[in-house]
Amino acid sequence: xxxxxxxxxxxxxxxxxxxxxxxxxxxxxxxxxxxxxxxxxxxxxxxxxxxxxxxxxxxxxxxxxxxxxxxxxxxxxxxxxxxxxxxxxxxxxxxxxxxxxxxxxxxxxxxxxxxxxxxxxxxxxxxxxxxxxxxxxxxxxxxxxxxxxxxxxxxxxxxxxxxxxxxxxxxxxxxxxxxxxxxxxxxxxxxxxxxxxxxxxxxxxxxxxxxxxxxxxxxxxxxxxxxxxxxxxxxxxxxxxxxxxxxxxxxxxxxxxxxxxxxxxxxxxxxxxxxxxx
Amino acid sequence: xxxxxxxxxxxxxxxxxxxxxxxxxxxxxxxxxxxxxxxxxxxxxxxxxxxxxxxxxxxxxxxxxxxxxxxxxxxxxxxxxxxxxxxxxxxxxxxxxxxxxxxxxxxxxxxxxxxxxxxxxxxxxxxxxxxxxxxxxxxxxxxxxxxxxxxxxxxxxxxxxxxxxxxxxxxxxxxxxxxxxxxxxxxxxxxxxxxxxxxxxxxxxxxxxxxxxxxxxxxxxxxxxxxxxxxxxxxxxxxxxxxxxxxxxxxxxxxxxxxxxxxxxxxxxxxxxxxxxxxxxxxxxxxxxxxxxxxxxxxxxxxxxxxxxxxxxxxxxxxxxxxxxxxxxxxxxxxxxxxxxxxxxxxxxxxxxxxxxxxxxxxxxxxxxxxxxxx
Numbered sequence: 001x002x003x004x005x006x007x008x009x010x011x012x013x014x015x016x017x018x019x020x021x022x023x024x025x026x027x028x029x030x031x032x033x034x035x036x037x038x039x040x041x042x043x044x045x046x047x048x049x050x051x052x053x054x055x056x057x058x059x060x061x062x063x064x065x066x067x068x069x070x071x072x073x074x075x076x077x078x079x080x081x082x083x084x085x086x087x088x089x090x091x092x093x094x095x096x097x098x099x100x101x102x103x104x105x106x107x108x109x110x111x112x113x114x115x116x117x118x119x120x121x122x123x124x125x126x127x128x129x130x131x132x133x134x135x136x137x138x139x140x141x142x143x144x145x146x147x148x149x150x151x152x153x154x155x156x157x158x159x160x161x162x163x164x165x166x167x168x169x170x171x172x173x174x175x176x177x178x179x180x181x182x183x184x185x186x187x188x189x190x191x192x193x194x195x196x197x198x199x200x201x202x203x204x205x206x207x208x209x210x211x212x213x214x215x216x217x218x219x220x221x222x223x224x225x226x227x228x229x230x231x232x233x234x235x236x237x238x239x240x241x242x243x244x245x246x247x248x249x250x251x252x253x254x255x256x257x258x259x260x261x262x263x264x265x266x267x268x269x270x271x272x273x274x275x276x277x278x
Numbered sequence: 279x280x281x282x283x284x285x286x287x288x289x290x291x292x293x294x295x296x297x298x299x300x301x302x303x304x305x306x307x308x309x310x311x312x313x314x315x316x317x318x319x320x321x322x323x324x325x326x327x328x329x330x331x332x333x334x335x336x337x338x339x340x341x342x343x344x345x346x347x348x349x350x351x352x353x354x355x356x357x358x359x360x361x362x363x364x365x366x367x368x369x370x371x372x373x374x375x376x377x378x379x380x381x382x383x384x385x386x387x388x389x390x391x392x393x394x395x396x397x398x399x400x401x402x403x404x405x406x407x408x409x410x411x412x413x414x415x416x417x418x419x420x421x422x423x424x425x426x427x428x429x430x431x432x433x434x435x436x437x438x439x440x441x442x443x444x445x446x447x448x449x450x451x452x453x454x455x456x457x458x459x460x461x462x463x464x465x466x467x468x469x470x471x472x473x474x475x476x477x478x479x480x481x482x483x484x485x486x487x488x489x490x491x492x493x494x495x496x497x498x499x500x501x502x503x504x505x506x507x508x509x510x511x512x513x514x515x516x517x518x519x520x521x522x523x524x525x526x527x528x529x530x531x532x533x534x535x536x537x538x539x540x541x542x543x544x545x546x547x548x549x550x551x552x553x554x555x556x557x558x559x560x561x562x563x564x565x566x567x568x569x570x571x572x573x574x575x576x577x578x579x580x581x582x583x584x585x586x587x588x589x590x591x592x593x594x595x596x597x598x599x600x601x602x603x604x605x606x607x608x609x610x611x612x613x614x615x616x617x618x619x620x621x622x623x624x625x626x627x628x629x630x631x632x633x634x635x636x637x638x639x640x641x642x643x644x645x646x647x648x649x650x651x652x653x
Binding site: 019 | 412414419496499529564
């Protein structure tokens with residue numbers, strides 16, 4: 001550790017959208033779970049006011065990002081994020097979460113600079129950082145888009161106002177000048193009955209969907225009730241399979257070697273334990 | 279009807295200018311003009327004016343509005359001043375005037391000002407309502423659009439929608455509007471506007487309902503000052519009997535300003551089987567710090583499966599707060615309507631959804647207290 005030559009910064013995958021209720025949190029939780037089979041992962045909830053990561057995973061989080069903010073105000077750069085993370089475990093899979101504040105006032109006062117500092121620190125600790133956001137172009141979200149390796153721009157096809165907002169979103173991202181490689185348009189098929197065709201949406205947005213998640217509302221909502229991500233509880237559903245395909249697209253061949261490395265570390269999260277000196 | 283105007287203006291030069299504007303405007307006749315209040319009060323009635331335009335920059339005139347109203351009970355009094363001042367306008371209307379305007383300098387301004395207030399009078403008991411949601415997809419924009427139509431139709435009054443969901447406002451789509459002006463221009467120009475000159479920034483949907491549309495691109499959010507937005511909300515109150523404000527989800531400078539300025543706030547939540555009730559509770563906790571929050575803050579649930587009393591009771595118990603309205607789930611009607619640029623209350627006038635929106639409109643019109651029987 002600390003050897004600059006060997007220092008490597010983890011991959012940052014952000015879930016973003018300009019339409020609401022498109023399944024950002026659900027997909028982020030599943031992706032964190034799936035990647036965590038083979039790599040170290042931290043899931044960060046940046047829906048600061050009304051975040052659902054702790055709800056969906058039924059975490060008993062003692063600390064939140066608000067505690068990091070407070071500590072950083074006192075300690076400055078020497079503040080360590082690790083003690084404020086909450087571990088999620090299911091079977092052999094484990095990953096860490098930095099949850100959103102319990103209090104709206106705390107959330108309101110979190111500075112973008114603090115979050116940037118947190119993500120940078122997490123990048124030196126984890127292979128993957130998964131970020132859940134809110135559906136708007138805020139200062140914080142723009143800063144996160146800048147820091148991300150990959151942005152999943154999530155879409156849904158239900159009714160015209162949603163399509164309009166997605167169009168505004170993709171146009172704005174283009175204007176902001178992000179590499180097309182970086183922004184991945186992912187369609188989450190909802191159960192909404194609609195007569196709007198997917199091809200029409202692709203034409204309006206001026207690009208094809210990079211990946212399409214199948215409609216499995218029942219499986220998705222059951223996983224919210226149970227507090228266990230779908231890929232962990234029932235890996236055989238179509239949605240779980242499709243989520244895994246998406247993970248493969250992002251982790252590519254790298255996953256294999258990491259997997260070996262990980263296996264060598266014996267127990268699934270002893271690596272994390274070592275990192276945090278526990 | 280021809281307007282027979284009596285002009286009372288203390289400034290000699292302005293008297294001349296405005297008299298010229300009146301004389302050159304079609305449908306307007308200048309029947310008398312005075313520089314002093316005493317002359318106007320003593321002699322004007324000989325000419326049977328139906329409109330009095332009164333310069334209230336002069337303190338004597340400002341104090342005499344009530345006397346004019348008593349002496350000319352059938353005549354519309356329109357007060358004039360150098361610039362728009364909301365508190366002054368309120369004082370004028372309370373003293374018996376129909377409106378307060380910035381002195382007109384063109385025939386068009388004169389026409390618009392007089393026609394606006396001679397017909398319906400200036401609002402000073404306006405109901406402003408902010409519609410808040412913790413997260414997006416609450417059904418609030420759909421509700422606002424349908425509720426505005428219902429309020430306009432049932433009350434016959436003027437209804438304004440302000441689309442302040444600055445990045446992703448949906449009102450243009452809901453009503454298929456092609457606005458020439460938006461909230462961005464209105465806030466930018468607000469310092470130079472009065473209610474009469476603000477009105478053209480709104481795009482009409484029908485005779486009763488007018489929409490101030492949202493920004494065209496999301497980056498304009500940075501150029502909408504909160505101070506300007508607050509002045510806009512104040513000014514809109516003198517134009518419309520009901521003002522409905524659509525705000526971005528969550529707590530942000532825009533939504534906080536709207537909630538603070540509005541007479542009432544509706545926390546709108548769509549039940550989707552996740553943690554929506556907890557989010558509504560968290561929002562309500564924050565709003566506890568508002569003065570009279572129990573009277574000002576109400577809750578509405580949309581896309582509800584069952585709207586009967588038992589369901590309401592259960593929801594209220596879980597929430598720990600009264601529920602003002604439950605809007606039933608009619609996803610297909612609503613989305614089809616929105617796709618076609620029409621409204622559910624129009625295409626399905628007898629549906630449970632329309633009935634529940636109408637009921638909410640009645641409650642707002644009757645200003646009945648929404649009481650909560652503690653379970």
